[in-house]
Amino acid sequence: MGALSAQSVAVSGTQPTYAAAGASGDTAPVGDRLVLHVVNGSASTVTVTVATPGTVGGLAIADAAQAVPAGGGAFIPLSTVYRDPVTGRAAVTYSAATDVDVAVLHLP
Template sequence: MAALPTQVLTPTGIAPTYAAVGGSGDTFTPGDHVFLHVKNAGGASTTVTVTTPGTVEGLAVSDLTVTVPASTGDRMIGPLPSRLFARADGQADVVCSPTTSVTIAVVRVG
């Protein structure tokens, strides 16, 4: 499980750096202006799951799941606010399945 760095989008733009997704998942710092950019160059679609560890008024919140199409698929996922996705340590968990040829970047606007 790797800790993914947050890259900040500025008015002049960025060229994001992508990391191969980890087999057992990765962590990132969620926030109101944080997005995941997932690219899938593999031959099968991949499911991205962002865990929601808490509850709202005693009710469990379903994990966020997004399907990224095969081959040239990519998805911007978010925003991912801390109040929904952060564990007690402030980090969030993301898992992709399958992981073959899947890369990810964490981007924060502003």
């Protein structure tokens, strides 16, 4: 499991650095204007799941899942609703990690 760091996006543009998705998942910072950019270079759709550790009225809140098509990409907002109370970070898992790259971007 990798600990992803946020990269600031400059108003003039940024060429981010991507990391390979962790086979057992990753953790990411959460907060305003933070997004996880997922690039799926594989030949199959990959589902990215962000754990939602909270509850409402004692009932668990469903995790957020985003399907990323083969050869496509997705932006997933990393709001504070995903903050794990122990680590302070979001827990992210992937249905498959081969040929999947990720970056956490802090938008201006």
